[in-house]
Amino acid sequence: MNSGEKSDFGNGVKFALHHSDEQNWNVADDPSHYGLTHEMSQADSIVVLDLSGSLLWGAIPLSSTVMPKNNRKAVATNGSITIDGDQVLVAVNESAYYTLQVVDASGIPLQTLFKGAWNDGEHYVSIKNVTFAPNNYLVLGRNGNILNKVKIE
Structure with missing residues (x-):
């Protein structure tokens, strides 16, 4: 603040x-x-961020899996999130209500990329007009619980 x-x-x-x-x-x-x-x-726990959201001190309570900026393609630990170019591929194993959000280092949602029901299988979400900042994360949630999170560098 x-x-x-x-x-x-x-x-x-x-x-x-x-x-x-x-x-x-x-x-x-x-x-x-x-x-x-x-x-x-x-x-x-305490995290200290600068005004751009970069972590100055503390531990980020999210995954250490990193998506490199140069190719913006990586797979999360459980394989459910893949960024490739202008799309995010999300693979889910059950029909449910899902959210895909961009959050900052403290977990505050910055943008909702998808919010709704998905059947099991693979789903694509366009990120053509989305700009990621350093220390942003993609977070996949199901019925209010975090399933997966991936850091974007």
Whole structure:
């Protein structure tokens, strides 16, 4: 969040970063955590991104499979997503409701490429007018669950 932006919780967001081994920090003594429950005051992981979405620090909670920029063709671990030129080939093994999205490094959806029902088999999605930025991912979901994700470099 940029300075001065509003969040779902009001103006600005208060947060503090502390190393997990820091001995002399106590959430009860930190006024920036006033009014927060213990569950809200402690995160299991943190990522730091620059304004273009590039990862500066932390771990991205997605696949390490990379799609090279030069040929933009790669197959994900389970073989269900392939990018080849101006198309994405998605192979699914059951009829269900699917989504194919472009997300940033923090998992925030940037663009929905497909949203709807597919029967089992192979399906093509055009990406002719889609521009991928560094640190973007393709994420395939089924009924709200992530099936596959592939990093685009």
